[in-house]
Amino acid sequence: MQKSRLETFSDGVFAIAITLLVLNIRIPQTDYEHLLPTLLAAWPQLLGYVMSFVIVSVYWVSHHNLFHLIRKVDHPSIWMNLLLLLFIGFIPFPTALMGQFPFKQMPVIIYCSTLLATNLIGFICWKYAANGHRLIDPNVSRATIRRIDFSFFIVNLFYLLAIGVSFFSPAASYVVLGLNTLLIILRKPAIEV
Amino acid sequence: MQKSRLETFSDGVFAIAITLLVLNIRIPQTDYEHLLPTLLAAWPQLLGYVMSFVIVSVYWVSHHNLFHLIRKVDHPSIWMNLLLLLFIGFIPFPTALMGQFPFKQMPVIIYCSTLLATNLIGFICWKYAANGHRLIDPNVSRATIRRIDFSFFIVNLFYLLAIGVSFFSPAASYVVLGLNTLLIILRKPAIEV
Amino acid sequence: MQKSRLETFSDGVFAIAITLLVLNIRIPQTDYEHLLPTLLAAWPQLLGYVMSFVIVSVYWVSHHNLFHLIRKVDHPSIWMNLLLLLFIGFIPFPTALMGQFPFKQMPVIIYCSTLLATNLIGFICWKYAANGHRLIDPNVSRATIRRIDFSFFIVNLFYLLAIGVSFFSPAASYVVLGLNTLLIILRKPAIEV
Amino acid sequence: MQKSRLETFSDGVFAIAITLLVLNIRIPQTDYEHLLPTLLAAWPQLLGYVMSFVIVSVYWVSHHNLFHLIRKVDHPSIWMNLLLLLFIGFIPFPTALMGQFPFKQMPVIIYCSTLLATNLIGFICWKYAANGHRLIDPNVSRATIRRIDFSFFIVNLFYLLAIGVSFFSPAASYVVLGLNTLLIILRKPAIEV
Numbered sequence: 001m002q003k004s005r006l007e008t009f010s011d012g013v014f015a016i017a018i019t020l021l022v023l024n025i026r027i028p029q030t031d032y033e034h035l036l037p038t039l040l041a042a043w044p045q046l047l048g049y050v051m052s053f054v055i056v057s058v059y060w061v062s063h064h065n066l067f068h069l070i071r072k073v074d075h076p077s078i079w080m081n082l083l084l085l086l087f088i089g090f091i092p093f094p095t096a097l098m099g100q101f102p103f104k105q106m107p108v109i110i111y112c113s114t115l116l117a118t119n120l121i122g123f124i125c126w127k128y129a130a131n132g133h134r135l136i137d138p139n140v141s142r143a144t145i146r147r148i149d150f151s152f153f154i155v156n157l158f159y160l161l162a163i164g165v166s167f168f169s170p171a172a173s174y175v176v177l178g179l180n181t182l183l184i185i186l187r188k189p190a191i192e193v
Numbered sequence: 194m195q196k197s198r199l200e201t202f203s204d205g206v207f208a209i210a211i212t213l214l215v216l217n218i219r220i221p222q223t224d225y226e227h228l229l230p231t232l233l234a235a236w237p238q239l240l241g242y243v244m245s246f247v248i249v250s251v252y253w254v255s256h257h258n259l260f261h262l263i264r265k266v267d268h269p270s271i272w273m274n275l276l277l278l279l280f281i282g283f284i285p286f287p288t289a290l291m292g293q294f295p296f297k298q299m300p301v302i303i304y305c306s307t308l309l310a311t312n313l314i315g316f317i318c319w320k321y322a323a324n325g326h327r328l329i330d331p332n333v334s335r336a337t338i339r340r341i342d343f344s345f346f347i348v349n350l351f352y353l354l355a356i357g358v359s360f361f362s363p364a365a366s367y368v369v370l371g372l373n374t375l376l377i378i379l380r381k382p383a384i385e386v
Numbered sequence: 387m388q389k390s391r392l393e394t395f396s397d398g399v400f401a402i403a404i405t406l407l408v409l410n411i412r413i414p415q416t417d418y419e420h421l422l423p424t425l426l427a428a429w430p431q432l433l434g435y436v437m438s439f440v441i442v443s444v445y446w447v448s449h450h451n452l453f454h455l456i457r458k459v460d461h462p463s464i465w466m467n468l469l470l471l472l473f474i475g476f477i478p479f480p481t482a483l484m485g486q487f488p489f490k491q492m493p494v495i496i497y498c499s500t501l502l503a504t505n506l507i508g509f510i511c512w513k514y515a516a517n518g519h520r521l522i523d524p525n526v527s528r529a530t531i532r533r534i535d536f537s538f539f540i541v542n543l544f545y546l547l548a549i550g551v552s553f554f555s556p557a558a559s560y561v562v563l564g565l566n567t568l569l570i571i572l573r574k575p576a577i578e579v
Numbered sequence: 580m581q582k583s584r585l586e587t588f589s590d591g592v593f594a595i596a597i598t599l600l601v602l603n604i605r606i607p608q609t610d611y612e613h614l615l616p617t618l619l620a621a622w623p624q625l626l627g628y629v630m631s632f633v634i635v636s637v638y639w640v641s642h643h644n645l646f647h648l649i650r651k652v653d654h655p656s657i658w659m660n661l662l663l664l665l666f667i668g669f670i671p672f673p674t675a676l677m678g679q680f681p682f683k684q685m686p687v688i689i690y691c692s693t694l695l696a697t698n699l700i701g702f703i704c705w706k707y708a709a710n711g712h713r714l715i716d717p718n719v720s721r722a723t724i725r726r727i728d729f730s731f732f733i734v735n736l737f738y739l740l741a742i743g744v745s746f747f748s749p750a751a752s753y754v755v756l757g758l759n760t761l762l763i764i765l766r767k768p769a770i771e772v
C-alpha cells in the first residue's frame with residue numbers, strides 16, 4: 001500500500017512539473033502588427049517546452065517501469081525517490097533559462113547537468129532497490145538488471161556528450177539531447193511491462 | 194494495472210492544464226474608479242477561460258470514454274498518449290494569446306490548429322488501439338468503432354471550418370467553435386459507458 | 387468505475403485550485419527597511435487566501451459527501467459536474483481581485499456571485515441526481531434529501547445576504563461570509579459518512 | 580473509503596505545493612554577459628527551493644506514516660486536516676520571501692513560524708486521532724504514541740530554536756533548520772510502516 005501512495009505522489013509531481021512547463025512560454029507585450037515576428041522569435045521557448053515535456057515523460061515512463069519491478073519501499077528508498085522528485089520539479093527552471101537564452105552554452109550546461117543529476121539519482125535509487133533484490137521482485141533476472149543498468153549508463157553518456165559538445169556548439173547539444181530522447185522512445189524498452 | 198497508472202497520470206495533466214487556465218485572466222493594474230471598465234474590457238479573457246475549460250473537458254470526457262474500451266496499453270500507445278498530453282498541456286498558451294488579441298485572425302488560427310492537432314493525435318491513438326482490436330475489448334462492435342471514427346471526423350471538420358471562416362471573420366470562428374462544443378455535449382455520445 | 391474517475395478528476399481540480407490561491411499573495415518589490423509595513427499592508431490578500439481556501443474546502447467536503455450517496459453517473463451529470471469545476475477553477479480570480487481592492491463593493495459582489503453560482507450549480511447537480519433517486523442510493527431517505535436541500539438553501543441565503551449588505555458596508559459582507567463558513571464547519575453535517 | 584479520498588486530496592495539495600516552489604526561482608531580466616553573476620546571486624532562492632522541498636517532503640512522509648495508523652476519519656478530523664493543508668499550501672509564500680531577502684531576520688521568523696504552526700496543527704490532528712484510540716488502530720501501543728508525541732515535540736523545539744537564534748544571526752537559523760531536517764531524514768522513524 002505504501003508503494004502505491006509513493007507512486008501516486010510521484011505521479012502528481014511528474015504531472016504538475018510537466019504541465020507547469022507551458023507557463024515558461026511567454027511572449028513580450030506587443031501590438032497585433034508585430035505579433036507574427038514576436039511569435040516566430042519565441043520558437044526556442046516552444047522547442048524547450050517540447051523537449052522538456054518529452055524528457056520528463058521519459059523519466060515518468062522509466063519511473064513507472066521500474067516501480068513495476070518493485071515489491072516494497074523502505075525509509076531510504078522513499079527519501080531517494082523524493083530527492084529524484086526534487087530534481088524533476090526543478091526542470092522547469094533550466095527549461096525557462098534555455099528558452100530565454102537559446103543556443104547559449106551556460107543554459108545548455110545547466111539543463112544537461114540537471115538531467116544528468118536526475119538520472120544519476122534515478123540510478124542510485126535503482127541500484128539500492130536491485131542490490132541483492134532488496135526491494136524488487138525476486139524473479140527479476142540478472143540479465144534484466146544488467147539491461148536496466150546499461151540503459152542508465154547510455155543515457156548518462158549522452159548527457160555528458162551533450163555537455164561536451166556545448167563547448168564547440170551549444171546547438172549541437174540540442175541535437176544530442178533530441179537524438180537521445182528519440183532513441184529512448186524508439187528502442188525496445190529494457191523491461192516490457 | 195499499467196493502464197490505470199497511465200489513466201491517472203493523464204487525468205492529472207488534464208486537471209492541471211484546465212485549472213491553470215484561470216492564471217490567464219489578468220487585468221491590468223488600475224485604481225478602483227476604473228475597475229469596472231477594466232473588468233468589462235477583460236471579457237474576451239473570460240470567454241477564453243470558459244471556452245478552453247469546456248474544450249479540455251470535452252477531450253477529458255472523450256479520453257475517459259475511449260479508455261473504457263481499452264483493455265491494455267503497450268509501449269507505442271503510451272507514447273502516443275503522452276504526445277496527446279503534450280498538446281493538452283499546451284492549450285493554455287493559445288488561450289492566453291486569444292485573450293490578449295481578441296477576435297484577431299492569427300490567434301484564432303493558432304488556437305484552432307492546436308485543437309485540430311490534439312484531435313488528430315487522439316484519432317491516431319484511437320486507430321492504433323482499435324485496429325484489429327489491438328488494445329480494445331474484443332467485444333467492441335464494428336458499428337461502435339465506425340461511430341467513434343465519425344465523431345473524430347466531424348470534430349476535425351468543425352476545426353477546419355473554424356480556421357476557414359477566420360479568413361472572413363475571426364468572430365465567426367468563435368461561433369463555430371462554440372457550436373461544435375455544444376453539439377459534442379448535447380448529442381448522444383458515440384459510446385455510452 | 388466511471389464514478390471513481392470523475393471523483394478523482396474533481397479532486398484534482400479542487401486540489402489545484404486551492405493550492406494556486408497562494409500565488410495571489412504577492413507583495414510589491416520593496417527594500418528590507420520597508421518590508422514590515424509592506425507585509426502588514428498585504429493582510430487583505432492573506433485574508434483572501436484563508437477565506438477562499440476554507441470555502442473551496444467546504445465545496446470539496448460537500449462534493450465528497452454527496453458523491454458518497456451517488457451510485458452511478460450519466461452523461462448529463464458528468465457535464466454538470468464539469469460546469470461546477472469550471473466555477474471552482476475560477477475562484478482564484480475573484481479572490482485575487484478582492485485582495486487587490488480590499489473592502490470595496492465590486493470585488494465583493496463578484497466574489498459572492500461566483501460562490502452563489504457555484505452553489506447553485508451544485509444544487510442543480512444534486513437535484514438531478516436525487517430526483518426519483520435517479521443516481522443516488524435507493525436507501526437515501528426523503529428526510530436526508532430534504533436536509534441536503536435545506537443546506538444548499540441556507541448557504542445561498544447567506545451569499546445573497548453578503549451581496550445585500552455590501553451596498554451598506556463591504557466589510558460586513560466579509561463577516562457574513564466568515565459566519566456562513568464557520569456555521570458550515572461547526573454544524574452537524576446533513577449527511578454523516 | 581472516505582479515509583482514502585482525504586489521503587488522495589492531501590497528496591494532491593502536497594504534490595502541487597511542492598512543485599509550485601520552482602516558480603519562486605526567478606532571475607531578473609539580464610543579458611547573456613551578466614547571466615553567470617545573476618545566477619550565482621540567485622543561490623538563496625535555490626537554497627530556499629531545496630529547503631522547502633525537503634521540509635514539505637518531511638511533512639508528507641509524516642502525514643503518510645500517521646495515516647497508516649488511522650482506521651477512520653470523522654468530521655472534526657477532516658477539518659483539522661484541511662487546516663493543515665492550508666498551512667502546507669501557504670509554504671511557497673514565506674519561501675519566496677526568504678529567497679527575496681536572504682539571511683534577513685523577518686523572513687526567517689515568518690518562515691519558521693509557518694513551519695511551527697504547520698507542525699502544531701499536525702500535532703493537534705494527531706492527538707485528536709490518538710486520544711483514547713479515537714481514530715487510530717486499537718493495536719497501536721502506548722509506546723508508539725509516546726514516540727510520535729516526542730517527535731513532534733523535538734521538531735517544534737528546533738523551530739523555536741531557529742526563531743531564537745535569528746535574533747543573533749539569521750544565517751544560524753538556516754543551519755538549525757537544515758540540521759533538524761537532516762535529523763528527521765536520518766533517524767530511525769518513530770513508526771516503521
